Amino acid sequence: MAVPIIPVLALSAVMLGAVYKYIIHPLFFSPLRRIPAAHLSVPFSPLWILWIRQQGRQNRTILAAHERLGPVVRLGPREVSVNCVRGGLSTVYTGGMEKGEWYSNLFYNYGLPNMFSTNASKPHSTRKRMISNTYSKSNINSSAVLTAQTSIILYERFLPQLFKTFSAQLTETASVLNIYALISAVTMDIVTGYIFGLSASSNLTSNTASCSHFLDLYNGRRSYNFWPQELPGVTRWARKLGIRLVPEFVDAANDEIEAWALSMCDKAAIALEQSSEEKKAGENPISLADTPVVYGQLASALVKESQKEVQKDLNGDPNHPDVAGECQKSLRLTISSELLDHLAAGFDTSGITLTYLVHELSQRRELQSALRAELLTLSPPLLPSSAPVIPDAKALDVLPLLHAILWETLRLHPAIPGPQPRVTPAGGCSLGPDPGFWVPGAVRVSASAGCLHANESVFKKAGSWKPERWLEVDGESRKEMDRWFWAFGSGGRMCVGSNLAIYQMKYIVAAIYSNFATSIVDDSGIEQEDAYTAPPKSDKLMIQLERV
Ligand code: HEM
Numbered sequence: 001m002a003v004p005i006i007p008v009l010a011l012s013a014v015m016l017g018a019v020y021k022y023i024i025h026p027l028f029f030s031p032l033r034r035i036p037a038a039h040l041s042v043p044f045s046p047l048w049i050l051w052i053r054q055q056g057r058q059n060r061t062i063l064a065a066h067e068r069l070g071p072v073v074r075l076g077p078r079e080v081s082v083n084c085v086r087g088g089l090s091t092v093y094t095g096g097m098e099k100g101e102w103y104s105n106l107f108y109n110y111g112l113p114n115m116f117s118t119n120a121s122k123p124h125s126t127r128k129r130m131i132s133n134t135y136s137k138s139n140i141n142s143s144a145v146l147t148a149q150t151s152i153i154l155y156e157r158f159l160p161q162l163f164k165t166f167s168a169q170l171t172e173t174a175s176v177l178n179i180y181a182l183i184s185a186v187t188m189d190i191v192t193g194y195i196f197g198l199s200a201s202s203n204l205t206s207n208t209a210s211c212s213h214f215l216d217l218y219n220g221r222r223s224y225n226f227w228p229q230e231l232p233g234v235t236r237w238a239r240k241l242g243i244r245l246v247p248e249f250v251d252a253a254n255d256e257i258e259a260w261a262l263s264m265c266d267k268a269a270i271a272l273e274q275s276s277e278e279k280k281a282g283e284n285p286i287s288l289a290d291t292p293v294v295y296g297q298l299a300s301a302l303v304k305e306s307q308k309e310v311q312k313d314l315n316g317d318p319n320h321p322d323v324a325g326e327c328q329k330s331l332r333l334t335i336s337s338e339l340l341d342h343l344a345a346g347f348d349t350s351g352i353t354l355t356y357l358v359h360e361l362s363q364r365r366e367l368q369s370a371l372r373a374e375l376l377t378l379s380p381p382l383l384p385s386s387a388p389v390i391p392d393a394k395a396l397d398v399l400p401l402l403h404a405i406l407w408e409t410l411r412l413h414p415a416i417p418g419p420q421p422r423v424t425p426a427g428g429c430s431l432g433p434d435p436g437f438w439v440p441g442a443v444r445v446s447a448s449a450g451c452l453h454a455n456e457s458v459f460k461k462a463g464s465w466k467p468e469r470w471l472e473v474d475g476e477s478r479k480e481m482d483r484w485f486w487a488f489g490s491g492g493r494m495c496v497g498s499n500l501a502i503y504q505m506k507y508i509v510a511a512i513y514s515n516f517a518t519s520i521v522d523d524s525g526i527e528q529e530d531a532y533t534a535p536p537k538s539d540k541l542m543i544q545l546e547r548v
Pocket residue numbers: 115116117128191341342343345346347349350353414415416419420421486487488489492493494495496497498500501
């Protein structure tokens with residue numbers, strides 16, 4: 001029987017091509033072949049790193065690979081991890097590499113992008129310019145609105161909850177407090193208060209049932225991120241075949257959270273509208289605490305930007321009565337996508353950090369006393385008798401022990417310890433300290449706070465929580481510690497809310513430790529999740545309060 005020569009030749013060519021692409025090229029020609037591989041299979045296939053991620057072992061595996069192989073390691077055929085400042089953070093993040101699809105796969109809201117999930121630099125910086133001043137250190141530390149909001153949240157919600165728990169402890173009707181949930185509630189209230197104004201924002205601190213419901217919704221989705229984020233195509237195809245890799249309740253939770261954020265946006269819009277009418281009528285406009293600072297700024301910047309477009313559609317008439325209305329309507333979800341991201345990024349990370357701060361302090365009675373002594377030097381101190389006045393934000397900010405305790409917690413327990421992926425530019429780049437490895441374009445590259453903060457040559461006894469390291473060291477060693485400290489990221493995509501985060505975390509710590517001592521009742525499951533954002537595995541830290 002004659003062999004059909006053309007199909008055989010075609011098949012052979014395809015097979016040879018595959019052997020070249022998947023074996024010969026990675027072994028002998030790929031510029032990435034010189035980078036130490038975290039696993040034997042990584043030059044040929046991404047399956048190993050996908051498996052590690054799916055199993056929730058990525059952070060510890062990447063850290064172990066860096067400890068074994070040095071500051072640049074290869075994680076997949078087109079994926080590299082860096083763990084150095086020179087040729088690492090400076091090239092990838094300060095160098096402004098774009099984000100790639102990893103963020104847009106998961107962090108769109110209502111199907112719409114926001115600053116965090118926008119890949120390209122240009123639309124990102126346009127959006128960032130619109131709002132970054134509302135989060136600048138000088139605005140945060142001198143904002144009368146934020147002061148009014150913080151005073152109400154701390155004196156009328158947070159401290160009463162702590163005192164209520166303390167009294168219940170005395171009568172033994174309740175002996176323990178899940179401080180993770182209460183802190184998440186208060187960080188949510190401060191962040192949404194600043195974004196939407198107090199009357200339009202959340203009150204999870206006083207409302208424990210709403211807080212539990214929200215945390216269940218929010219945290220219940222966590223373990224299903226892998227599929228849509230790493231394998232969006234597979235997730236879509238599986239769905240078409242009737243297989244749900246992400247259960248239905250995750251979609252329902254997303255819908256509920258989106259609806260909740262949208263309702264806060266709508267309330268903020270109404271408050272602003274009423275305020276401008278009252279202003280026109282010569283009446284008192286909106287109260288300080290009810291001012292929606294971030295919403296107001298973002299909405300007005302976006303409306304201004306889109307007015308030109310809408311005007312074009314309305315035959316160029318700038319006075320057409322529909323211009324403002326059309327803009328508001330078309331921007332409702334765009335604004336909410338942005339602000340839902342801020343509130344999520346803002347409450348979760350600060351809540352995680354403070355939970356670990358309380359956990360560490362609860363094991364050190366003497367340090368709590370030293371911190372309390374420092375906090376009581378504030379004028380006025382954060383005691384119920386000082387209400388409604390809160391200590392000055394700048395005075396709070398410069399307390400050295402408080403700062404060292406917060407910084408050390410952010411170092412050892414970064415809320416985002418996992419890789420923050422970027423994509424190398426089309427022309428390629430060199431990665432790693434001299435001489436570095438040349439890497440072509442379109443390669444996924446990331447650094448991780450969890451790995452950078454574990455560097456023993458910068459942070460002695462890196463595995464121990466030692467706030468004194470931030471007090472005892474200065475000069476070049478301190479500068480080096482600052483260069484490797486990466487809890488908020490760096491470069492153009494660094495955390496835009498870091499000043500608000502520091503502000504609220506310091507006030508919350510001051511509220512707790514000016515009034516109480518804490519001790520651990522149950523810290524089972526306190527280990528951080530091995531994930532991009534890393535809350536305690538158990539979502540709880542049970543503590544007891546003691547009045548001081
Ligand atoms: C302890 C508290 C916080 C920590 C540790 C933290 C950490 C980070 C990190 C590491 C990034 C960069 C992530 C990446 O590129 O993958 C980031 C970005 C971001 N954070 Fe935070 N964050 C905190 C609090 C906040 C707060 C309070 C807000 C706002 C209210 C906020 C809003 C954002 C936003 C909008 C981005 C995206 C910035 C951009 O892409 O330009 N964060 N944060």
